[in-house]
Amino acid sequence: MNYNCYVSEDHKNNFYELLSRDRTEPSDGETIQLLYTIAGNPTLWSHHDQIYNCEEHHIFRDYKPADQYAASSRLLKRALHLYNSSHKDISTYDLCRSLDGSNTLIVLNAMRLYMGCGLEDYFTK
């Protein structure tokens, strides 16, 4: 079983686009994991400009997912907590139940990025 840093080529391209627009510092694991999560989930990506303002480097507080129990919403809840711990976390069990392989990979890799583990694996350019 191979371990992948990205769920798709689109995920990688979206992530690099957000990093470039945000000009994220490599040491800013909180923001990196958030952008990684948004870039990897199609639902979050379709709302990325409503979730995070890359030009002004902040999240939009008024973004509310349509379905709070959807995988995308649970992923975002964990990512927002890691971005700023004043956001309530979701329990790991609630986060992970019924996740498909792609979203599971996003959860794990976002945690690695947040913790600063193996950062170099994600950046090939």
Next chain:
Amino acid sequence: MRQIDFISNEHQKRFEELIEKDRTSIGNNERRQLFYVIAGCDDLWKVKDKIYDFTNHELGMYDPRYLSSSLLNIYRRSLHLYNFHRKDIPTADLSGLDREHKKIAVNAMCIYFGIDTMPVSRNANLVNEKEKMRYEL
């Protein structure tokens, strides 16, 4: 083929010892991640028989109040993954861990999901040969 990344050879030896002692099945990712955490943290390793009852294959009666805050957090996360009725910690509380314990926390999650762990230490022994033989992989 499963690959588990360990922070040291000692960590790997201890993990294999716990798996052997409990005769844990390869599909029991909840228990495997717990043993991975116990084996990687010296203060948990010292009280492994209090944390886990190897005779009855269940959690023991360990009182973790004397653990450091950071170790208590990694331990509580592991207990939550072992049994979701145990309350989880806010993930941001793991940010205070040192580098090695951060790797353990991340790799424990990978084991929980049954996904191969990526080598985070290039010098570590990446393939758990004994485990491969045990499960005939």
